[in-house]
Structures are given as C-alpha cells and as structure tokens.
Amino acid sequence: MEHKRNTKQKQLILDILTNSPKPMSINDIYQKVITELPTIAKSTIYRNIDSLLSQNLIDKYYLNDNELFYQIKDNNHHHKHYVICDSCKRMFDLPLCPIHEIENAMEKEGFSISDHYIQISGTCKDCLKKKNETDAK
C-alpha cells in the first residue's frame, strides 16, 4: 500500500484551506498558492486536492454557481450543514440540526441514510444592517 507523504506544496494547500473563512475553488486555491510558491503546477493542486479528499481532511461540495468548492473538514460539522450569506459569503452555524427527526422517519420507511447535506442561503445580520443604512440615505 502506498504511503502518503507530506510535502510543502500539500502543507501549504492545507494551511490555506485551514485559514480560509469560506470555501475555495481550485482557482481560488491556485491563486493563493502561487503568491508563496510561484512555480507550482496546477496539476499539483489537483493531485493534492484528490489526496486530501481521500485522506478525509477536506470536504468537497457545490455552491450556487458552476464550481466545485473545497473546505477544511471541521469536526464540529461532519454533517454538512451550511448557512451562507449571499452577500459576504461568510458561513454560519445552523442553530439546530433537524436531520435526526428526518432520519427516524425515513428509516422507519425503509430508507437507509448514508449522508446528508443542508445548505441555507440568505443575508446575514451584518449585511442586512449595511443594506438598511445604504437604503436610508
């Protein structure tokens, strides 16, 4: 069995994802990486993202537009519950997780759940405030 190694390229990608307040696309990551490692090849990004996914260190998913996004796996969010502000793109916590009720209901009907994904979008308190201030002018 092959053994995954730690390289500065991989570590850098992981650091960038760890410090990003929001999910990043391959291009987001690439743009950020080349400021520190200008000679890196894009294929290295692809290969490391695959590697990190298979090591279960990051999550891959899909936002509203046409791109895949990657984000560090957050142990407090192994259920994928996202709340995203349309305006500032920050992500917030779901105040409650309703999935267990659903799970119970569905398993009663004979469906075995392996995964779930909840994404809620809207405008956060801060952006609403800004918006109101602008409108008032």
Add this chain to the structure above:
Amino acid sequence: MEHKRNTKQKQLILDILTNSPKPMSINDIYQKVITELPTIAKSTIYRNIDSLLSQNLIDKYYLNDNELFYQIKDNNHHHKHYVICDSCKRMFDLPLCPIHEIENAMEKEGFSISDHYIQISGTCKDCLKKKNETDAK
C-alpha cells in the same frame, strides 16, 4: 428583447427530462437525444439546457460525484428537498420539511433566508432488498 423559440430539439430535451424518473447529466441527455435525433450537436444540448434554466423550466444541481444534473421543475418541490438513492438514483419525497423551525430560529437571530437546499442520500427500500438477496446467495 429576444424571444425564445420552440424547436424540436428543445422540445425533445424537455420531453426526455419530463419523462425521466431521475435527474440526468448532459451526457445522459445527449445519449438519449441522439436515438431520436442522431445529427444533433452537443452544443445544442448545452445551449438548450441554458435556455431551459433561464426559463425556469428545469432545476440544476449536483449529486455525489463530479457531474451536474438536470431535472424538470416539479411544482410540488419548489423547496429543494431531495432524497436520492445512491444505488438506483431514484428520488423520493422528504416525509417532513424541517426548514420552518430552522427559519424561525435563524430569523430570530437576524438572518434573512432566501433559499434552502436539502439533499439526503442513502439506499432505498428496493435496493436494500436487492442487496440483501444478493448477499444471501
């Protein structure tokens, strides 16, 4: 303002999506279309899918793997609640919609919700049954 026209290509794509019990990828659609219209160009599929999306006749979303899927818009599901069987890819109804509770809690905290999306995946009753029968052999 340009006016959208109805062509047999577009109608065929819409019919195929209407009659499909499950979401289809661009390739799924293309493979199906060429059995009736062998000379159609793939770019026509892309263009018509864009057109149908902008007419709000279909929904676009993302399943577990790396592909975009399209599905006819179902008026009973304007909230995007999907339950998908990993095995047969059929889609089922959510037995209950928990979003209103969450909505209340979040709006209390000052977040204004514009959209939400719930996807639950797993194995359906039928596929579980098949699986058990196979395992038993």
Add this chain to the structure above:
DNA sequence: CTGTCTGCAAAAAATTTGCAGAGAT
C-alpha cells in the same frame, strides 16, 4: 421577413496523464 436556433468545426477552458528528476521517509 426577421431574427433566433442549429450543426459543424474550431477555440477555449478544465482536468488528467507520462515522464524524468527532486525530495520525503
């Protein structure tokens, strides 16, 4: 008729792969 839509071919964009050398363990 007036434009939009189509098929084709070509272009552009995104992702994957082969390889020889660099670097991690």
Add this chain to the structure above:
DNA sequence: ATCTCTGCAAATTTTTTGCAGACAG
C-alpha cells in the same frame, strides 16, 4: 535507498464560440 511527489508538457475531456444556413413565429 526506496518510492512518492513535483513541474513540465502533452493529451484528453468538457464547454463555449463563430459562422452560414435552417426554420419558427
């Protein structure tokens, strides 16, 4: 020392675009 990872270039795959003719309204 071994074997994985990297950068580069090329190959492949996916999506978009330009154009002249077809065809819907």
